[in-house]
Amino acid sequence: MSAQPNRLAAGGQVERGRPLAFTFNGRRYQGLAGDSLASALLANDVHLVGRSFKYHRPRGILSAGAEEPTGLVQLGEGGRTEPNLRTTQIELYDGLVATSQNCWPGVQLDLGALNNLASPLLPAGFYYKTFMWPPAFWQPVYERLIRRAAGLGRAPVLPDPDRYEHRHAHCDVLVVGGGPAGLMAGLAAARSGARVILADEQPALGGALLAEPAAHPGQAWRQEVLAELAGFEDTRLLPRTTAFAYYDHNYLCLVERVTDHLGPAAPPQLPRQRLWKVRARQVVLATGAIERPLAFAQNDRPGIMLAGAVRRYLHGYGVRPGRRAVVFTNNDSAYATALDLAEAGAEVTVVDLRPQAEGALPAAAAQAGIACRAGHGIVATEGGQRVKAVICARLSADGTRIEGARERIPADLVCVSGGWNPTIHLHSQSRGRPVYDPERGCFLPGLPVQAERSAGACAGEFGLAACLAAGAAAGAAAAEAAGFRASPPDWPAELASPAEAPARLLWQLPAAKPEARAKQFVDLQNDVTAADIRLALREGYASIEHVKRYTTTGMGTDQGKTSNVVALGIVAELTGQPIGELGVTTFRPPYTPVPFGAIVGRNCGPLFEPVRRTPMDAWHEAAGAVFEAVGQWRRPWYYPRPGESMATAVAREVTATRAAIGLLDASTLGKIDLQGPDTAEFLNRIYSNGWSKLEVGRCRYGLMLGEDGMVFDDGVTARLGEQHFLMSTTSGGAARVLAWLEEWLQTEWPELKVYCTSVTEQWATLSLSGPRTRELVALLAPEFDLDPQHFPHMSVREGTIDGVPARLFRISFTGELGYEIQVPARYGLALWARCMALGEPFGLTPFGTEAMHVLRAEKGYIIVGQETDGTTTPGDLGLDRLVGRKKPDFLGKRSLARADMGRADRKQLVGLLPRASEDLLEEGAQLVADPNQTPPMAMIGHVTSSYRSPSLGRSFALAMVQGGRARLGETLFVPMPDRMVAVTVTEPVFVDPEGERLHG
């Protein structure tokens, strides 16, 4: 373990007494509690952190925050590892292990850097123009190479054992950003009594004050404000929390890093991260500003950093990232860095693009004896894996050419400032349209679209006093808008920063070398240079979106936080358009990348989707049922007895039902309770068949059609009272049907008084079928009069069974005499058990969904979604009798009225009998008329259902066949991989076509 050569003897918010050990690229280092991984690496004089995307050029740490494009690492090792993390935002913990990405064999010697030698051949869009010849080489050779070079970090391999949580919150004022403006806004709102949430992505609140020295009067003020805020009951401070998305209706999403900073020492009861879903009455955005780099030649070497970030390392972490510094700036703010570096013992030279540096800070720097090259620019740099020197020269008055001699200044640190970009991402996400302010040389938030206001640096106020004033006003105004009486708090008069002279915006800088070798990087991660942007424009990519997509600038993990505006500036200069007219590309969520795990929260693994169980589930389980998933439900598929295969079990269940009685748990079928004076009229419109004449106590099978006339759902609906119906739907379609009913009621027919309630979960349904059913029901429900004269097929009666309210339906989905009993869900299991006991002498057999499918198919009953596919009409299914053509209207009527709806060559439902009775067709198999074709074959239909029928003693199938009903008796063919199966087209009803069993 080495000493920390760049750690200052004092200063910073790090804990000097708590050293932490960490490993980077296999080497052990020491940092301090309170360090970020970036500050710890810089303390150890490690600048080389990774390699760039395309050229594999050495890359160091540029910033101290979320905008970091290059200081990225892979955290952790083995299967549990996290890629592309910003060293600037990783808080150091003991035992942290990190490695460089996108390099092989290592970051120091990286063979991928050969790309750099070929870089003149690899400008923007090069791969669109190359790797094409010979075409046969593209996929096996070139693409393989390109793919191997893709990506930055590695995906983990092992499942993540961590837990993520979601939390919903409401507040009156959400303040995003805990810098001077944000703290002030939070204070103003909190004092008014408003419920306040204040979130900041950093571990400590303070924002820009964290980059100020300990003696700065702002530090004491910050502590006072934090103490006061902590005292408000309704104010919640969320450090380590990034507001990453601003959605409609003031809905913001925040991700809180709860234990990331603790590493393996994290208490197991805490989630790793928490996703906050905040609905805020008012939002104050105090998100600060991000410093802009300058696109000078060879500006990418490790050791070249943003000037503001260097101050943060000095004062926040007590780290001086270099000893011989050159500060390269176009504005006053970087002089503070120069002064602080000099104070910390570094040798400093300032290179200022402006011909004169006149502000208070430059004056102070001059007084401190810091050399300044005004009107100069850096035109080249030297160094391999660390900057060694810069070459600077005087520029022409218009800034386009080098004039005069070049001067070499040795440097191991270059601090760059090209001005500041307000962080307008969330404003833009909220659908605000940023506007360019030529005076300040940056984009500012436009008019708010949602209940939101921007304050401080993110609104272009860069002075401390101005930020405090703006924050105070915004916080008070937000609280007022949320219904509170508020006034802007005061602040100590000494909290001010020196006035600054204007910056000089030069987007393109002259270089000492020709364009191709100058390498003026705009996007440091994706290796996009100013020359690439010029090339894109020469090639006709005039739109800023095209420039972005063609060069990939701003498309890296940093989403262009430091590069987008520079790219825009260059495009503006080259095209002669004002920068404000180019438009910014839309900022899209998330602000910084968010883990899949945080988005999912607890809704994964066993909690991915709830399993819906019927009240009788425990009985099925105990009976050894095999289950199948039907939507979210689990239903008994079949009940194998010891030694039985699925086929034998299903055959036994079918036979028992046809011969005696079968019992099916039908609780999963959707049940919608419909009440209101207009319910019959509503059903008349929703179903294709007629409902107004349905008597109380009777049931009817109904087909529901889409507006296109195609079958959408089906089921039996019963009339329980004059204004009271109970609709049943398919198990999978219940939610869809309810939404459909509500959509029509709410948007098209608001005049109808009908109330729909889902009661699927409230009732358990036992479905009994078979010739002896009536005998059993008589025992089970003696209160009901089962005389077929009084209680015919398709009827419903209400009464009690064993003192429990019950509904008894005489309906059937098997073709046998059938009764369905519904009781309140909590009695379902008891009734089922009693039914099984009473039914034993009759040979009562429980059957599952597979036997149910066989039984219904033998009878030619369809299943919506199996026989139908969204293009099937009632007529196609032979259900024309269910179309109430005399009704004034119903959904789908207009479509059905078209002449073509009745064309004879539509696909129609038929039965199929394979020539060989043991041949079982595959569901989904295609039918052809001519077996002697070769592909492409003309297909005239397909098999929708196919089973072995115990009742028929052979296989059979249902199919949809073109002009099928005219083909009865014809032979068609089903091509199988190994043979051709001949089938005979039949009526689709195989059992009891006369319906004698049903009505018995």
Place this chain on the structure above:
Amino acid sequence: MPFALLKHALRRPPAAEAYWPQPGELGQSYDVVIIGAGGHGLAAAYYLAREHGIKRVAVLDKGYLGGGNTGRNTTIIRANYLTPEGVAFYKESVELFRTLSAELDLNLMYSERGHLTLAHTDAAVRTARWRAEVNQHLGVDSSLVDPDEIARICPQLNLSRAVRYPILGALYHPPGAIARHDAVAWGYARAAARLGVELHPQTEVTGLVIERGRVSAVETSRGRIQAGKVLQAVAGSSSLVAGMAGLKLPIRTVPLQACVSQPLKPFLDTIIVSGSLHVYVSQSARGELVMGGSTDPYPLYATRSSLEFKEGLMGPMLELFPFLAEVKVLRQWAGMADMTPDFSPVMGLTPIENYFIDAGWGTWGFKATPVSGKRMAECVATGRQPALLEPFALERFERVELVGEKGAASVGH
């Protein structure tokens, strides 16, 4: 060998010549005006000029070239549809895509990765088998595979039986591919421009002048132009533009969102789709996981993003790939999907004699870019509906001859 390869690879030194000329003045009249400079409109322009010699063509767009759904889709190309009509159509598209880089002299990064449509239920297995059968009968490489085979094709998938919806099988389509979507638009734009087609981005169509059942002129934000024939190819705005022509389309427009992860070293070679879980994913040439799911639940003309979408997508992602919890979403966006009742596009003639339509592209537009361009060009040039497009004619809704592709839409929207 490596050197020779490199020489071949870089055979054509990157030229700095413009892909297309700077947009000039809008002309007075054109033989064909194409509304919409996305992939479809640009492809149609290219084939009109190249195959039919019609070069007085202007392609108009309210935004920039390829800025609509062409630049917002998830770039999957496949032919494993459900209906014979759909399979035949997309099969031709895949065949055109395969040689398109050479034809357009631009590397579209067309990459055959294999395409797995996972089935988690019996019903989904049935649909997969149905599709496999139809595909095979039409000569498309597609088959039903079992979990063992899935494990061989994509070992990263979680094939455990102990999950909420275990994978029971899949439809495997080896020719399934991805490509660089922007490049497809750029390639067609460049090739069309070289043949004399005029490209006019930032030129919004504001009205159509229709006289006696014919379009005579197109009103734009830059003035009126006379048009011999007009083709609309404006996925996401189809109903609005058709409305200017007085046409009512059976289309509802809903947002479709997508997102990408941070770039990762490639580990997922196959394109994975799960209709039951509502998710599809592939890994791009940049290493990003490109992910999509269901369309938004209600009609809307807005390309905003929502958290609900991400939640609905990431849950299934972690079911399929439980090791990705620490991987991060980088960017989320939305496009507009013109959904038709049968999940198939609308192409060809309209009741207006010289007005042609290329619409209803729902979530399946990018993969049809070459074939739709080629066949729509044929349609516009000849004034007749090409045989391949016959099933997709607008009047099929009159004839009720729907081409039901819901079962093969990438996600059962």
